[in-house]
Amino acid sequence: MPDFQPDTMNAAVDASAARRISTDLWGIFFEDISSSADGGLASELVQNGAFEYSRADHPDWSNYTAWRKLVPSDSFATFGIRTVEPVAEENPHYARIEIRSVAGGPVGLENTGFDGMVFHAGEIYRFSIWARLVSGEAMPVRVSLVDDDGEPVSDAELSVTSRSWTKYETTLSVPSSTDTDNGLQEGDNRRIIARQGTLRVLFQDAGVMDVDFISCEPTTTYKGLEHCRPDLVQALDELHPRFMRFPGGCITHGLGLDNMYRWERTIGPVEHRPHNFNVWGYHQSFRIGFYEYFRLCETIGAKPLPVLPAGVSCQNTSQGPVPIADEDMPGYIDSVIGLIDFCNADPETNAWAAKRAAMGHPEPFGLEYLGIGNEDRIDPVFEDRFRRIYDAVRAAHPEITIVGTVGPDPSGRDYDEGWRIARELRIPIVDEHSYRSPSWWFHHLDHYDHADRNGSRIYLGEYGSRDTRLINGLAEAAVMGRMEANGDVVAMASYAPLFCKNGHNSWDPDLIYFDNERVFPTYNYWVQRMFATTTADTAWPVVVEGDVLFRRELPRTVGLSVTGGASADLTDIVVTTESGERVELPDIAYRGNGPVVTGLALEADSYTVDMTVTYHEGMWGVQVHTGDVNGPDHNVASFGRSFELQLVREGCGSTLAGTEVSMDMVRPGTVWHARIHVADRGADMALEIDDRPIVAGREVADEPRRTVAVARDSAGGVTYLRVVNAMADPVSVDLSQVLDALDVPVSSRAAATATVLTADDPYAGVHGEEAPTRPVERPCELMSGMYEAPAWSFTVIAVG
Template identity: 45%
Template sequence: MAEPVTVSVDAGAKGKAISRDLVGIFFEDINYAADGGLYAEMVQNRSFEYQATEQPNWGPMSFWEVVQRGEAKVMLMVDAADPLHANNPKYAVLKVDAVGEGAGIANAGFGGMALTGGEAYDVSLFAMHLHNGNRWGKTANDGDAFPLIVRFESADGENLGEAQLEAPMPKRTWKRLSATIMARRTEKAARLLVLATQPGGVAVDVVSVFPQKTFRGRKNGLRADLAQVIADLKPKFVRFPGGCLVHGNGLSNMYRWKDTIGPVEERREQENLWRYHQTAGLGYFEYFQFCEDIGAAPLPVVPAGVCCQNAAHSQGLGQKGLPMALMGAYVQEVLDLIEYANGPVTSVWGAKRAAAGHPEPFGLRYLGVGNEDRITPVFKERFEMIYKAVKAKHREIVLIGTVGPFHEGEDFEAGWKIADELGLAMVDEHYYVAPEWFLANTRRYDAYDRKKSKVYLGEWASRGNKFANALAEAAYLTGLERNADVVPLASYAPLLGKIGNTQWNPNLIYFSNTEVFPTVNYWVQQLFSVNSGDVWLEPVVSGGGAANAVGVDGKVGAVEWEKCGFAVSVVRDSASGDVIVKIVNAGAEARSVQVELKGVSARGLSREAVKTVLTGDPAAVNDAKTPRAVVPVTGKTAVVAAGGGDAEIAEAVAGYSLTVWRIPGKK
């Protein structure tokens, strides 16, 4: 065992005020995080809007197939002559000449629809009866609308539950039809069939399947198990909807929030920057609602009037700015977002929020403008227009700028220059680097000027999902806690990755259609989130040998951190009075640690602490094969009286570990 270490802290000290909102989450629709992931819709390409610009072999009928059983005869096409809505132009048309033993279309969702036996599923679609001389010509029953059958089937054709929908109106008008199907048994890879009951013509659009058991039972809601794992992080804020997704693949692909609210059939679907499809079913209303449901502050990010500098589109390669003639309207769009979130029901956009079912304001406090943009004159001009308009009308909003995609370099420096010139309240730093960088840079923010803009560390992660990566991130988090007066917000990124459909690794949570796999990195984030405080107490660390005496007293450099990887953070939660000690031992050897707590009697601290330990093989990964390779283990530790109103905890800290002691106190 390595030489003992002593951590001494005055539990009764005033300490330094820090942000209690340090640990949040960053959600971007990458890795099928939304459609096929958190968004609970089970039909893929429900509105027949897929296109070859997303994937070369995709089109409006992708993931659909014609069903013709027995003597059935079906003709299928895609039309756009009478769309349900201008934002949703395409739909499928079925001309059924003979029903046979089954005539219609089928969809297997995102790699199969996972059904749970005994659970209810809401099935709906929009239908339009084609009659009396439709463009394919008359059939014998053209004048009569006919009901449709919706059915779940297994891969081998077993009927897993069905329902009959009423007939569409007997005229060329769209009508929403719905039913509930109870799954007869559990099936991991079912599919949905939409079947005709007699010959004739019918158009269908927005074919949808949702489990009734969504997160919090919300309509158009979220997948319950995946949303719950996110909620269990206890994030203090949620950044959405991206990421590079925000400024998009060209100006026409920028994420425009107004296209994502209202009835789902009226939302504008589009190509996802990450080369798949976004239905916008998970839109701004749903994001705000999810934040409220999990007690997290919303932190939306809007484009700064420019598209992604890495975009490849018809106008060429690189950053493009909205024409200045359009910027006035775009600035108003940003102001309208604030009104949508916070405005009274008597306001134009507050009324739209109320119409969606939420008359109370969402309490928006943060707004990000731009994401990892090249800091060019084109960007600067447009960013300043947005900033000045927001500050003139909404001084209560903390507007967050961007300083590029790296922790240093030309864009980083130029972004900070703009922040200094404008006096921005906060800027958004991003970096993905090796774990060794995090161990060597835990003091990055120690010397940041407290009079300048605060920092939101919006995207950060070491490059890997091994436990060694997570320990480096834990050590870095001790530095973020110490500096949470200047870094009030931080979010690991990306949040979600669907197994078999990832465009980026690593991610915080992996999932399939039926399972969720929190990574070892997830548990580090959760332990810091649920054990946050609003006062930092300075620990004095001693021992461990002359070469490896490391701590957080400002006397230790990068070389010692790399050798030892031993980090300490102590915070107090004013609401509960609890004192929380976190120790990261990223080295291989166990250490005998004595935590000396001064001023215990004054604070009324308990004589028993809750101890949580995360430890294991540094190469361990929580994946489908070993989902619980490294998980937290919680127990109790005695807080022993040491005389003079002081106390101590004396225990061995395992090699490769994060240990958290939470000592209950009084307010």
């Protein structure tokens, strides 16, 4: 038998082609999506403590959502809601409790928290309540942390004595040692007790009292950062982000002007921060507002990158974006400039800075960056509002680096128009977004190789490869290596979304999943951390030769199914194969009830699908899946918001080709006579509407799945060699030319270390769970210049 020949690859650099790259390259982006703030990063345990929940948040919600009313038999009490003379006009609702009898025992309220509450052994909790007497001389109140069995694990007493709104405070201490009488349970290193516990507030005498803004928070912090959950902050800190983008995302410009994120409404006393509904379908209290955001940045050593609306609301409604009225624009521009003053001005001379000082931070936050806009529809109205804001900020604060926006995708009309504006205005940095499959990323590693070095620099503000499996992390590692190689023009990048609370997914995947007790870092998280903890200031483009290409074997299966969030009728459906086989399928009355699987099962390399699509409603369209619809590799044609052809590869979809179609151009009752052409088992697609070609595309067969990136931290004297092997066999990587060209000393080669992230299964990793493997550091002797990269691995070799 012939000897086995391992895969090999050679890496080479031109030492004279060094590029000085951005040292702010790797950052994070926090948006309140998937319950990331209230019930997540915010350490507040009480849900709806201000009694401001409403049907605007959720059809089944009310002012008493998350509260249980406790009235024992033989006692009598009523629980109302009033808005007369509230604590804060911004949040006017409060609870009125009328107690006529406590003969059967005290009456009260019990808060279930956010998916319950978790109390930690040895923790001290700070409780507060705003209250006023309506009748009676004094009202004794007992506050308890209650375990699953309804037994208190900690109690405190207070007495409400004032007929004016007064804030009452106390603390609740949980015992630190195991005590079976109190229901304590020894957990892991934190000794968690009373899982899924509740907060109970009991009123012990007859009388009438108003209560509002009930709060309970643990006093433990991470590096002194109050009001934020310590383990989540620690997970961010250990990413070593150079910057942090906030608040969004779609939250930035909101669903309509009343929902637009106004920074000045999120600072100052929390009682006076007006609550609002969240665009992702829940309530937001702004307990984590702009001040807490700046403090978080300060705590983890990240530069703040606040993003403010560009004077228009989110376009993702059937009515499209709504602009701030022309007469209101001067006031809005003053607000934008006010944020800069809030961060950087002298509190002795500036009113906004004085508000910062009053909150406890007289020192400036040192703001350098300001984003204007997010994924906006780039039309003349947007351009007018953006230009006015941009010009005003540049005139008032030329020291601030403005980050513009070029739409939600790395191509298309908004992208092109956004870049036109960027060139005309000479915007310093523009924000691109790109959510794509691993296959797309591997195919487009050269996306930034030919960027204009004399134009605006690029911030890839939102990106990801649509899953949390190892293969997704490897794809992101490959493209991050190329971003680093182009770090002279790619100034910043941040994966998105950052957080997701399990059971509250607004978007998958996410970098960090969590529940009330634990944090679950994904493979994507470990890749980000491996880059961000090895930051560099110089990079070299790398030429790689050898066994680096992967060719996918696509199935011949032909099926058909329908998904999507819109409503449409699909009629006269006919599938015809290249051999002439013809199958007529039943009509489908699709009402967002996908997936609807037709049961079609053919074998063919090429085929066409004819159908009539009658659109009814829904902004996100209807998707027709063809090919091996139950497998990881198939095709999608989308009708509605745009005509789009997508490739699903390894279970993740990405656009092959598409057209932008504004929703105000698509009316209920619109009819499309469509023909979908699929060739080469799905590698080639085309779409016709009424016999007119609309869009077409072809997939490149080979994917570069093995990469090498080279960068150096000049100050630290460390060279980083980053090797991605996203294939099933190990590969011998010859790095000798790179080491020689960069004059790496022999002594350093002998003492190199390698941090390796790998697993046997490239599809290991599940949403909501911790990645099954973590990076492992080990010695890596490079005297020969050879490195053996394991199958399915990402390696960072540090050569000092």
